[in-house]
Amino acid sequence: MQNLLALKSGELKGAVSLKLSENLTEFPKEIFELADTLEVLDLSFNKLNALPADFGRLKKLRIFFCSENLFTVLPEVLADCPLLDIVGFKSNRIEIVPPRSVNPNLRWLILTNNNIAELPKEIGHCSRMQKLMLSGNRLSALPEELSNCRNLALLRISANKLQELPQWIAQLPKLSWIAFSGNNFSKTPVVETLPLINWHDLEISHLLGEGASGIISKANRTIGDETREVAVKIFKGNVTSDGLPEDEMTAYIAAGYHPGLVNLIGQIALHPEDKKGLVMDLIPHYFYNLGLPPSLESCTRDVFSPERKLSEKQITGIAKTIASLAAQLHEAGMMHGDLYAHNTLIDDEGHTLFGDFGAASFYDKTAEAAAVLERIEVSAYGYLLDDLLSLKDEAVNDDVYKAISEIRDICLNPVPLERPAFQELVDQLVKI
Known part of the structure; x- marks a missing residue:
């Protein structure tokens, strides 16, 4: 000891x-x-x-x-x-x-x-x-x-x-x-209020996970005679290494609907400690984390369990879903800021759910910096593709591997403005 x-x-x-x-x-x-x-x-x-x-x-x-x-x-x-x-x-x-x-x-x-x-x-x-x-x-x-x-x-x-x-x-x-949220130059948009869900209509079951910004629990939500299992995230309210929890909540709401996002049901009202929170669909039990956060040694790169292998269907499914979601976010002038495998949930069929908006930031789509900011995130996507390729199983087709490798390489171009936009990547991935 x-x-x-x-x-x-x-x-x-x-x-x-x-x-x-x-x-x-x-x-x-x-x-x-x-x-x-x-x-x-x-x-x-x-x-x-x-x-x-x-x-x-x-x-x-x-x-x-x-x-x-x-x-x-x-x-x-x-x-x-x-x-x-x-x-x-x-x-x-x-x-x-x-x-x-x-x-x-x-x-x-x-x-x-x-x-x-x-x-x-x-x-x-x-x-x-x-x-x-x-x-x-x-x-x-x-x-x-x-x-x-x-x-x-x-x-x-x-x-x-x-x-x-x-x-x-x-x-x-x-x-x-x-x-970069929460600075004098960064303007957080006003988002539509989600349906308010009374805290007292939720019965918290057990802890599902905890991050820097909040705690996620499984809960039962009762509406009349019907009870439904949901997930509840309560924000801690402290500054995290990524930014302010209220900015994360705003970003999640502003992201809108996408099949690669966990669906939001509503916002918490009447919390006993007046904390902010979200109610969302409960993720099916067969989804699992694609990766683990960077270690002290890897610094900025995710790490993976030695037994993790991905099929061709999983690799293409993850690549297409994340590119499509990122394109939607940037079309709305939002940068995710934490595009990583450890924020990605997948199943054996390649269905993908992406989350954690703690590092999300909003930017002016008409500003000169807009193109650069999107290309910075494209680089993160390039590293994600690199991770996916490193996890491929032996059955992945050589042509598919080569096509995704080429996309990875253009995403990691050292000159940011020479990288493609996300919509261009979506268009290329359709062909694979």
Whole structure:
């Protein structure tokens, strides 16, 4: 068992990973006794506000999580760890990010839900950066030097004070997932109110799943003498790494009907804690998740169980459904922002249901940036096709494999505006 007592007694000698959450107010010096082996350190959910000046003694440290603490300044000593790859300081009180605190070796930086008003231009030195999480801060602009991060694939900037979407995002060859709702430039449309469903007409059965933005439960809905099984999502109301839960709810409603979406039945009314929620069709039990979220190693790419194999019917079914749905969203001026296999449910016949609008953002279809934003999402679709092809079973026809491979390649063109629009992809996929 890992705890402070075990650390101080020497029981954890040789540990590669260490996690301590014991209301710590000071960094335990005994951690340095693990310097020869320690690669992963998690000090989240404590009361720390500083790191020791000699923090760089942890020369093998690759991953450091320090979320839910009391830091007001991102520590400069982070630069002293040469192998530091992933840093997470979510939900602190950080106001200042000193230039030196941005370790140029970083591949993944999480600063969600702080009070940051400005980023240093030195962040442009992070040539390895793939994933940057900045939602829930006070940023009014992003440094232009961020355009030097040519490996940046996922960018979360929702719930800030940005005046505009930087033009340089069109220069990023690998940017595929972006969320920007809740900023001064992003206008959330007024959507039609769904039928209101009284909370007291629902009998919650059991938990189906929980995400960053809310909890999904199975429930029975009674209307007169009839009882129907439904799914209920109650939003937590906190800023997530993707953005604001109310924006997710609006986006789901605005998406409209599509066979690739779980059908919405109504909105919750009269919740005892005044929380927002949606009632939707219960997904049939024979649907299952296509993939798993990215790991610390894969960073921006989904991971899959070793036994997962897809038939030709499944590959083409998934590809066509997601392209069609994405075309519908972008026609409405909406970016999903999280187009991934782990947000995709499938069955053995290739029927596909797509969800999780937590990273969705709205944009002006007439604006100059509109074409770029759609092509950024097309890149995410290209990576999804790449995943589908990697999971093919032996019976997939060579011509089908080649045709989808060619579509994947044009979707991943490093020049965003040279990628096709989603409707063009729909038209091409019809021929397969």
